[in-house]
Amino acid sequence: MLPQEGLQPAEIDFQAPSAEVARRLIGTTLLVDGVGGRIVETEAYDQLDPASHTYAGPTARNAAMFGPPGHVYVYRSYGLHWCMNLVCREAGHGAGVLLRALEPTHGLDTMRARRGLQDARLLCAGPGRLAQALGVDHGWNGRPVQAPTIVLLQGGVPAEVVAGPRIGISKAVDTLWRFGERGSRYLSRGFAR
């Protein structure tokens, strides 16, 4: 059976607050040029959030986050990785959702070639890994989530969503804006129970 069987275009309201979008994205399938999988881990960021790139206002780097919702924000992390976000709320709010992990379902061979390893669990377990597996770099910054290039699908098994503190930040560490699919083996890290 084909991986996309039973899936249909997802209806995500990107004008909603980023934490709500982050939660609703869990269990949907993201494809970039036909390659991707089921979203199992996300994090929300917002301009009022000290941990967000947009907290201090617009810059050249974060301009896409202040643009229209439903577009992509890609930034360089630690000087060498790329990380992919989906912009939320109305244009100008500087909010978005960081995509942290996928359960690979489409284009496994392509992802393995891009990542240089075989283990499916490590292909997209982390924002830098995910972007590399999907072939996303700064050239994708500002592009719309729009078929046929960037596709969101829903259907199949409904996700049971758990929340916890975000990873790798030093501010707003008590804000529970990391979301994941309970029990998934494809998370970048587990959730405390």
Added chain:
DNA sequence: TGTTAGATCGCCT
């Protein structure tokens, strides 16, 4: 199973 260092660059509430 866990801790550490190194890579590398945009931005500086």
Added chain:
DNA sequence: GGCGATCTAACAT
């Protein structure tokens, strides 16, 4: 000059 919304390999336990 220093610090990240990170990842990997190398080392210790």
